[in-house]
Amino acid sequence: MRDFQLALEYCDLSDLGYRGPKFTWINCREDQAFIKECLDRGFANPSWREFFPETEIYVEAVTTSDHAVLIASLYGQRVGFSKGKRFRFEASWAVGKDYQEVCEHAWNRTLVQALCTVSYSRSRRIIYCINYKNYNREISLEYCKRTRELSKELLKGISMSLGLGDTYIENALNLESGLQILIANLYPPCPEPELAMGLPPHSDHGLLTLLIQNGISGLQVQHQSKWVNVNYIPNAFIVNVGDHMEIMSNGKYKSVVHRVFVNEKATRISIVTPFGPSLETVVSPAPELVHRETNAPAYTGMKYKDYLHLQQSSQLDGKACLDHVRILPA
Ligand SMILES: O=C(O)CCC(=O)C(=O)O
Numbered sequence: 001m002r003d004f005q006l007a008l009e010y011c012d013l014s015d016l017g018y019r020g021p022k023f024t025w026i027n028c029r030e031d032q033a034f035i036k037e038c039l040d041r042g043f044a045n046p047s048w049r050e051f052f053p054e055t056e057i058y059v060e061a062v063t064t065s066d067h068a069v070l071i072a073s074l075y076g077q078r079v080g081f082s083k084g085k086r087f088r089f090e091a092s093w094a095v096g097k098d099y100q101e102v103c104e105h106a107w108n109r110t111l112v113q114a115l116c117t118v119s120y121s122r123s124r125r126i127i128y129c130i131n132y133k134n135y136n137r138e139i140s141l142e143y144c145k146r147t148r149e150l151s152k153e154l155l156k157g158i159s160m161s162l163g164l165g166d167t168y169i170e171n172a173l174n175l176e177s178g179l180q181i182l183i184a185n186l187y188p189p190c191p192e193p194e195l196a197m198g199l200p201p202h203s204d205h206g207l208l209t210l211l212i213q214n215g216i217s218g219l220q221v222q223h224q225s226k227w228v229n230v231n232y233i234p235n236a237f238i239v240n241v242g243d244h245m246e247i248m249s250n251g252k253y254k255s256v257v258h259r260v261f262v263n264e265k266a267t268r269i270s271i272v273t274p275f276g277p278s279l280e281t282v283v284s285p286a287p288e289l290v291h292r293e294t295n296a297p298a299y300t301g302m303k304y305k306d307y308l309h310l311q312q313s314s315q316l317d318g319k320a321c322l323d324h325v326r327i328l329p330a
């Protein structure tokens, strides 16, 4: 216990308190043997408190565990949490007929959430969902529309560069219903940047990723086994080639391994829009780029949805996910 307290002091963590039932754990015994305790707490360091001054912790009893669940509400409003069945997004919903309509309806009426990723451990990626108060959904929607168009234009050029005709990729990978994601990455100043990593080395899953940043450096790409800084160029997009471009082009385009560093002084923000095939598309090397003797297929086909699932269910680790579909030369 003393060690635990020392660790709290060392990390400058203090108890956030909580609302809800007094006890957070029961031992599920009866009569004399019944014990209940307050075992679970939410702690935060001063930068967290400064960043999210309205954070409140709520205790929710659940039936599936002897511990209650602590919910951190970053802006003081309680987020709904239903007992019983938990909400889980099923990628297959995205191909349903009324998917777009349902999303648009939800988009227009709910508090929009921006996904912010912050990571302060060597290998772990911690994801916080933030009800970002000043989030402007019209601007975000417009941004997504325009970056989608830009990605499609770039893909036409790439398609031609592969000698496939400008609409080949668009048609073969069903880009009309291609998956686009909007991600806001937030990297607050880190007191010990040499011990931390903003994002570990990884390649993106889609075809292309467009990225803008707020002028604070941190992004590096791997080039000929060396890490190269990607410096901020005003009004410019950074375009990363993703794993599915590598698969589709049978390795002619290579997905880029990149990572993000944090620093002691300034907050870094990046807005990232990966764009990929439609979720149901099985992606394999374009037959036109494959030749049995001279250019054997280097990747097996996999549904984009399954690839995404594979990547999201493991730690980010260079191109480890691509290795799952790579065919090694005999
Ligand atoms: O923050 C950055 O510059 C890169 C973010 C990134 O690589 C990602 O979200 O996949």
Ligand SMILES: [Fe+2]
Pocket: 202, 203, 204, 258
């Ligand atoms: Fe990335």
